[in-house]
Amino acid sequence: MTNIQHVQVDLSTALGKLQLPAPVLTASGCAGYGRELDSYFDITSIGAIVTKSIMMEPRSGRATPRMAETPSGMINSIGLQGSGIESFIEHDLAWLRKRGARTIVSIAGNNVLEFGRLARRLRGVEGVAGLEINISCPNVANRGLVFACNPGSAAEVVAEVRKHAQPGLPLLAKLSPDVTDIVEIAHSVIDAGADGLAMINTLLGMVIDPVTLRPQLGGRTGGLSGPAIRPVAVRAVYQVHAALPQVPILGMGGIRSGRDALEFLAAGASAVSVGTAIFNDPSAPLRIQNELRDELASRGFSRLRDVIGIAHQA
Amino acid sequence: MTQFRARLAGNRAVGEYRHLVFVTSADIGMVKPGHFAAVAVGGPDSAMLLRRAFSIHRVSSKANVGTTIELIVSAKGAGTRWLTSQHEGVLVDMVAPLGKPFQLPKERVPCVLVAGGYGAAPMITLAEELRSRGCRVDVVLGASTESKLYGVLDLKRISDSIVITTDDGSLGVRGRVSDVLPEVMQRADSAVVYACGPMGMLQAVSLVAASTGAIAQCAVEESMACGVGVCMTCVLPVIGDDGRTRMVRACTEGPVFRGDRVRWDAIGSVPADAVGAPPAGGH
Ligand SMILES: Cc1cc2nc3c(=O)[nH]c(=O)nc-3n(C[C@H](O)[C@H](O)[C@H](O)COP(=O)(O)OP(=O)(O)OC[C@H]3O[C@@H](n4cnc5c(N)ncnc54)[C@H](O)[C@@H]3O)c2cc1C
Ligand SMILES: Cc1cc2nc3c(=O)[nH]c(=O)nc-3n(C[C@H](O)[C@H](O)[C@H](O)COP(=O)(O)O)c2cc1C
Ligand code: FES
Numbered sequence: 001m002t003n004i005q006h007v008q009v010d011l012s013t014a015l016g017k018l019q020l021p022a023p024v025l026t027a028s029g030c031a032g033y034g035r036e037l038d039s040y041f042d043i044t045s046i047g048a049i050v051t052k053s054i055m056m057e058p059r060s061g062r063a064t065p066r067m068a069e070t071p072s073g074m075i076n077s078i079g080l081q082g083s084g085i086e087s088f089i090e091h092d093l094a095w096l097r098k099r100g101a102r103t104i105v106s107i108a109g110n111n112v113l114e115f116g117r118l119a120r121r122l123r124g125v126e127g128v129a130g131l132e133i134n135i136s137c138p139n140v141a142n143r144g145l146v147f148a149c150n151p152g153s154a155a156e157v158v159a160e161v162r163k164h165a166q167p168g169l170p171l172l173a174k175l176s177p178d179v180t181d182i183v184e185i186a187h188s189v190i191d192a193g194a195d196g197l198a199m200i201n202t203l204l205g206m207v208i209d210p211v212t213l214r215p216q217l218g219g220r221t222g223g224l225s226g227p228a229i230r231p232v233a234v235r236a237v238y239q240v241h242a243a244l245p246q247v248p249i250l251g252m253g254g255i256r257s258g259r260d261a262l263e264f265l266a267a268g269a270s271a272v273s274v275g276t277a278i279f280n281d282p283s284a285p286l287r288i289q290n291e292l293r294d295e296l297a298s299r300g301f302s303r304l305r306d307v308i309g310i311a312h313q314a
Numbered sequence: 315m316t317q318f319r320a321r322l323a324g325n326r327a328v329g330e331y332r333h334l335v336f337v338t339s340a341d342i343g344m345v346k347p348g349h350f351a352a353v354a355v356g357g358p359d360s361a362m363l364l365r366r367a368f369s370i371h372r373v374s375s376k377a378n379v380g381t382t383i384e385l386i387v388s389a390k391g392a393g394t395r396w397l398t399s400q401h402e403g404v405l406v407d408m409v410a411p412l413g414k415p416f417q418l419p420k421e422r423v424p425c426v427l428v429a430g431g432y433g434a435a436p437m438i439t440l441a442e443e444l445r446s447r448g449c450r451v452d453v454v455l456g457a458s459t460e461s462k463l464y465g466v467l468d469l470k471r472i473s474d475s476i477v478i479t480t481d482d483g484s485l486g487v488r489g490r491v492s493d494v495l496p497e498v499m500q501r502a503d504s505a506v507v508y509a510c511g512p513m514g515m516l517q518a519v520s521l522v523a524a525s526t527g528a529i530a531q532c533a534v535e536e537s538m539a540c541g542v543g544v545c546m547t548c549v550l551p552v553i554g555d556d557g558r559t560r561m562v563r564a565c566t567e568g569p570v571f572r573g574d575r576v577r578w579d580a581i582g583s584v585p586a587d588a589v590g591a592p593p594a595g596g597h
Contacts, residue, residue, distance in 0.1 A: 003415045025576055029545075029546075030544060030545065031544055032543060032544045036543040036566070036586060037542075038542050039315055039542075040315075040317055040409075040542075052546075057590065058589050058590035059590040059592075060560070060561045060584045060588045060589060060590040060591045060592065061546065061549065061561055061584070062584065063582060063583045063584050064536065064537065064547070064549060064550070064582055065537055065547075065582075066537075066547040066549070067364075067537065067539050067545070069363070069393075069539075070366045072361040072363065073363065074363065074364060074539060075437070076539075076547065078545075078547065079592075080550070081546050081561060081590070082590075083589075083590075084590075159521055200479075200542065210527040212561050218582070218583075227361075229364075230468070276363060276546060277363070277364060277541040278540065279364055279365065279539045279544070279545055280354055280360075280363040280364070280365065281354065281407065282317060282409060282540070282542050282544070283316075283317060299393070
């Protein structure tokens with residue numbers, strides 16, 4: 001949309017061992033498996049596609065209504081609908097590989113062992129640049145408590161994935177903001193073997209239908225996302241980067257423009273994911289990447305890496 | 315499917331609806347009856363992030379003018395209120411054409427078109443298309459009240475017969491479209507029913523079609539966030555070719571489904587026999 005001549009800015013970055021030629025990724029669950037968005041922008045031109053979270057078995061997801069619009073955001077209760085890992089590898093990952101898109105596979109399990117089985121199944125499978133471990137799902141074995149809300153369970157999942165995953169494969173643990181001390185959780189998953197962090201997942205929310213006076217979503221509660229949560233996400237990234245400056249962070253939560261992305265980089269993220277904004281604008285990831293380049297250029301930065309964590313400098 | 319900006323070139327009242335005319339210089343490709351558009355509302359910094367879906371009423375292309383896209387919009391919530399209150403010249407971001415359109419018969423068979431309220435929006439071009447193929451076209455048009463009927467005159471002009479129903483009897487027969495449909499279908503020997511309107515109406519129409527052996531093509535209205543297939547909010551239980559029920563996306567696999575494939579009774583739930591359905595107790 002901007003007509004500024006694209007000035008030379010080195011947009012390359014890295015999430016630990018994972019080298020990325022460009023800093024904008026898609027957020028899990030907001031870009032399917034990349035195929036639909038390829039009609040709106042070249043999906044190989046962004047950093048990577050992060051897939052919808054994959055589970056072992058096919059899963060129907062929750063009943064409708066699955067979403068409600070909220071001020072500058074939405075809440076959703078999709079319930080991890082998907083056709084399971086085998087179908088994913090055969091159809092979706094095969095397509096992504098043929099298309100030449102860098103792919104980070106998001107995995108989700110009902111219990112610790114399922115995470116390990118997913119990591120093992122993806123061992124040696126071509127076209128997987130890294131794993132994002134979605135620990136923001138309920139632990140069936142522990143009263144449905146979300147793994148990400150307990151440092152012990154979170155670490156257990158990450159250790160299990162590390163044990164079974166292809167040696168050396170970059171692992172990102174995805175954190176939930178619905179915790180008392182996100183730094184504590186970050187420490188525990190890094191100690192358990194994660195190479196980096198993806199943050200933040202949605203915040204737990206609820207909308208009451210004004211007519212029926214009952215929860216509006218089929219799943220009753222849902223995850224809040226979009227620009228409404230951006231300050232929470234920036235705060236979380238800032239706190240974790242301050243405590244763990246060496247740990248790479250994939251930042252997300254309400255990013256809608258290049259300027260929003262710049263906030264996350266300054267707070268300490270090395271790359272960013274775009275989620276809900278895609279529903280508003282299916283070409284958002286590439287648009288935001290181009291806007292980010294212009295924002296950096298207009299501030300005199302010639303390398304994206306120079307702005308990472310700059311908000312922490314005196 | 316193309317994402318483009320369109321300029322509002324006309325906005326007038328038609329009963330309780332607004333007829334919106336947009337113009338774009340973009341090449342949006344082939345548009346067929348049943349395709350829809352996903353419109354961003356509230357301007358570039360809008361706090362309303364989700365797209366609104368509307369059936370494409372009509373599309374035409376003229377040299378020097380560009381492509382004209384017409385929508386029939388009912389002001390319901392905040393987004394549609396914004397859209398219907400815009401003035402000519404406003405630019406709106408649109409994605410179109412989306413979804414799977416109505417399937418047209420290969421032979422010249424009698425067809426009946428059933429629409430509820432603004433569900434008539436895609437029916438006029440559909441009637442034209444069917445007539446140009448030599449099909450007989452009968453129409454049943456319904457709404458709660460006269461001011462919520464759309465397309466009465468146009469559909470009268472291009473159909474072989476038309477029956478109008480209103481819940482309050484303000485125009486035509488008092489009652490519902492499904493009350494009069496069996497008789498219309500018997501008289502015309504209809505082989506295909508095309509329907510667009512509220513879910514309850516589509517279910518009733520599918521039942522009527524099933525009882526006569528006619529094929530029902532139903533355009534459903536599921537709540538949508540993106541319109542392009544990436545959010546998974548717009549799902550409903552549909553029986554596949556293999557006989558198994560799956561939660562499928564209305565925006566990419568629909569909005570038009572065969573009436574006998576949709577599990578109408580189970581909309582708003584996940585049937586226990588659906589692929590990947592939760593064990594008792596839920597996910
Ligand atoms: C394929 C299809 C074709 C449609 N054609 C027309 C048409 O020709 N004319 C017309 O007036 N309306 C049509 N609708 C319905 C229209 O999309 C909704 O009335 C509109 O999205 C409501 O937006 P709002 O801002 O008024 O309500 P809000 O309640 O503020 O909407 C909030 C969110 O919910 C979604 N939503 C709410 N109700 C519906 C609904 N009934 N269907 C889909 N999404 C919904 C919106 O897209 C938005 O994301 C169609 C819907 C679909 C799915
Ligand atoms: C509809 C929807 C589905 C999502 N599905 C997943 C998912 O499957 N796995 C996951 O880790 N996060 C999921 N998320 C969370 C996003 O990846 C992201 O962390 C969050 O929405 C914040 O970013 P955003 O505000 O840019 O959307 C989902 C979010 C939305 C809105
Ligand atoms: S509306 Fe987003 S997947 Fe159908």
